[in-house]
Amino acid sequence: MIERFLLPDLGEGLPEAEIVQWLVEEGDAVALNQTIAEVETAKAIVEIPSPHAGVVRTLHAAAGDVVDVGAPLISFDVDVDVDVDVEERVEAPIAAPAAASDDEESGPNLVGYGAAARRSGPPRRRPRTHAGRTRAVDTAVLEAAPHDARPRPVPADEPGRERPRSTPPVRALAKQLGVDLALVEASGVAGVITRGDVEAYATATAPARTAEAQPSAPSPADGGVDARTTRIPIRGVRKHTAEAMVRSAFTAPHVTTFLTVDVTETMDLLTRLREEREYREERIGILAVVAKAVCLALQRHPELNARWDQDAGEIVQHHYVNLGIAAATPRGLLVPHIADADRMSAVALSRAIRDLADTARAGRTAPGALAGGTFSITNVGVFGIDAGTPILNPGEAGILALGAVQPRPWEHRGAVALRQVTTLALSFDHRLVDGEQGARFLAFVGELLRDPARALLLG
Structure with a gap:
């Protein structure tokens, strides 16, 4: 019997995926849950496991092709008694999409609980048809790898x-x-x-x-x-980013306000921490301090930690902070979020930001980490930029841009001194946030960066 496997919805309702490479060819014998292809969505590179044990009959698309969700991806002959050389196999349930036979059409399934095995017992060993191509399966499937x-x-x-x-x-x-x-x-x-x-x-x-x-x-x-x-x-991350930015720009009325801040005290604190043995390896930077300041500010100004529910006619305020951090990657701009960032210390946020950026640049960000953010930060200062007007992520009420920290002549204690100064730019959805609320939020973030010791007094 021929079983046809349709490209499933790989998460977040993405309509299509590009085939990066096939790991099998027509005529190959494959094992249940063996990785058969890598595909690239607008958010991540994903490994596709085989839902069947059998022989590959037809590859319905070639590497480089863009396949719509629900379109045929691969067909298997499952009546053939197949023995595949599998060096390691884990029997735990895995996220394997469902399939449809050639005789029966069905829509694409969300990632489910795994394919049912068609036979019991471990596979017998037999020499491979094509040496080196039928490979053992890592069952951490549907994660970028x-x-x-x-x-x-x-x-x-x-x-x-x-x-x-x-x-x-x-x-x-x-x-x-x-x-x-x-x-x-x-x-x-x-x-x-x-x-x-x-x-x-x-x-x-x-x-x-x-x-x-x-x-x-x-x-x-x-x-x-x-x-x-x-x-x-125009594919992948670039296409997704373009669509999201157009949707945001023409849905939410954007307002951007700026604040230039003397952050000398914060930079001195970071210098002292880098000299202390306990924190030397943490490499805490200005972005982690800004992240902590934003989380504290969102507690006082929940209007910025909300979304506009058009269908329900409601403003939904979040009692948690999923903090998005914009990351430039070889595939384009991604904004994965740190879940429950408001519960973390500046040290923990520093670690989370570092891990998030490394994962994003390696192309291993899970689709779930790219949705569900409640507020975002973009650090344009790493490129030497003073300020910008960031565009909101769809569904979020605010985004803060951090500019470059540079020495500037600045008024300090009644005299002009050379101080470490940066510019913050806050964009917000004017449907959710009034100008006064946005200004007070930004001023509070600026005050915490001007005098980081104030954070100790906040519960």
């Missing part, structure tokens, strides 16, 4: 060859420059090949590749190296 992207001495036509980890724009650039990504040394986080890696490889090998291939002169019409434009498909 980029694979090793370092160069492998594998011939281009070897059936089991895996595609190196990179983003769609980088793959497009490699194709444009005639670079084989399998030969490129990866310098990005978690072995991700960056644009700089491709350009460096292309420059270093240009004479050899030119002498070997002798290609005809490229032209703008065929998108060659000398073309005056480059076309990059």
Whole structure:
């Protein structure tokens, strides 16, 4: 019997996903819950487990294709008695989507409790049909898990060859420059090949590749190296970010207010902490202190920790803070959140921010961490920017931008002195927050940064 597997909703109602790479081919024998493909949604890279044990009959899309949720992804012949060499198998329930047979149409399922095994007992060992391609399963499925992207001495036509980890724009650039990504040394986080890696490889090998291939002169019409434009498909994170920002900008009436603050006392505190043995390894920075100040300010000004429920005709105020932290990644801008940030100390927030950023840049952020935020912070200061007008994340009432901390001449105790100064920019939804409320919230955050000892007096 042929079982057809439809692309499931991988979380948060995303309508489509791009196939990054297939880990099986037509004719391969696969085990239940074996990882068969990596797909990229607008939020994360996700491993897809097999819902059946059987033989792959049809791959309904190729690597690089964008597949709609509910569309056929792969078909299996499940009547074949299959023995797959599985070195490690965990029988705990896993998140494996449901499938539909060719004779019966059904809609896509949310990620469920796992596929039912079609036979009992451990699988018997048998030599693999294609060496190195049928692999053991890590049952922590449906979590972003980029694979090793370092160069492998594998011939281009070897059936089991895996595609190196990179983003769609980088793959497009490699194709444009005639670079084989399998030969490129990866310098990005978690072995991700960056644009700089491709350009460096292309420059270093240009004479050899030119002498070997002798290609005809490229032209703008065929998108060659000398073309005056480059076309990059709008997919993944970039597409999701664009849609969210347009929806936010044209739904919530934005207001942005600015405050320039003397943060010398806070910077002196951070310097002292870095010199103390107990906190030296924590690497606490200004962003963690701002995060703590925001959490304290939201307790006093809950209007900023709310959302507008249009359907119910209600304003929903949250009694917890899921603090979003904007993170620039090779795949684009992500804003994962720290759950219950209001219950954390500045030290704990520093650790959480560091872990969040590392996970996001590695492409391993779970979809659930990208939804449900109640307020966000974006640190534009790391790029040397003084201030900006941040756009709200849809569903949130406020977002704070932290500018660069720089020494400036500043009035201090009746005289002009060189002080550490930064600019804060608060954007808020004017349906939920009045100008006075937004101003008082920002002033309170600024006061805590001006005199961090005040935080000790707040319950």
